Amino acid sequence: MGESILKDKSFLFALHIISVYKELCNRQEYVMSKQMLRSGTSIGANIAEAERGQSSSDFTAKMYISLKEANETNYWIRLLKASSYLDNEEANTLLNECDELIRMLVATTKKTAPRVF
Numbered sequence: 001m002g003e004s005i006l007k008d009k010s011f012l013f014a015l016h017i018i019s020v021y022k023e024l025c026n027r028q029e030y031v032m033s034k035q036m037l038r039s040g041t042s043i044g045a046n047i048a049e050a051e052r053g054q055s056s057s058d059f060t061a062k063m064y065i066s067l068k069e070a071n072e073t074n075y076w077i078r079l080l081k082a083s084s085y086l087d088n089e090e091a092n093t094l095l096n097e098c099d100e101l102i103r104m105l106v107a108t109t110k111k112t113a114p115r116v117f
Contacts, residue, residue, distance in 0.1 A: 006104050007051070010044030010066070013097050017041060017073070020090065029085045036076035042069040043101060060112045067105040074098045 017040035024033035043066045050062030077098060081091035 006101070006108065007044065007047050009097075009104070010047050010101055013101060014041040014044045016094065016097065020086070020094065024080070024085060027085070029080075032076055032080050032083070032085065036073060036080065039069045039072040039076065040098075042066075043073065043105075056112060060109060063105060063109050063112065067102065067109060070098055070102045070105060074102065 017037060021033050021037040024030075046062045046066040046069060050059045050066070053059035053062060074095065077086065077091055077094045080086040081088065081095075086094070
């Protein structure tokens with residue numbers, strides 16, 4: 001799986017997150033949705049930054065940051081769902097997209113992380 005697929009999926013995910021954030025703001029929810037917005041858009045930003053990394057270690061570090069941001073985004077989506085700000089259908093769609101990014105990032109970091117024996 002190429003990096004451009006990951007970059008494209010993270011960009012589309014960020015657009016989805018922005019759309020959901022706008023809707024949540026219309027319903028007067030600002031705190032959790034802002035956290036979701038920050039972490040959800042940060043995934044792709046770090047992937048883009050990794051693309052121009054100064055070294056393979058820099059690339060791997062940025063990919064790990066993206067993975068951490070994806071995990072955080074997953075948390076905020078679950079919390080918004082559990083607190084009934086997001087309905088099940090919307091939350092599950094976001095969670096599926098986020099989980100796909102997490103799987104792709106795990107695969108990428110496993111390939112690029114230095115092996116320690």
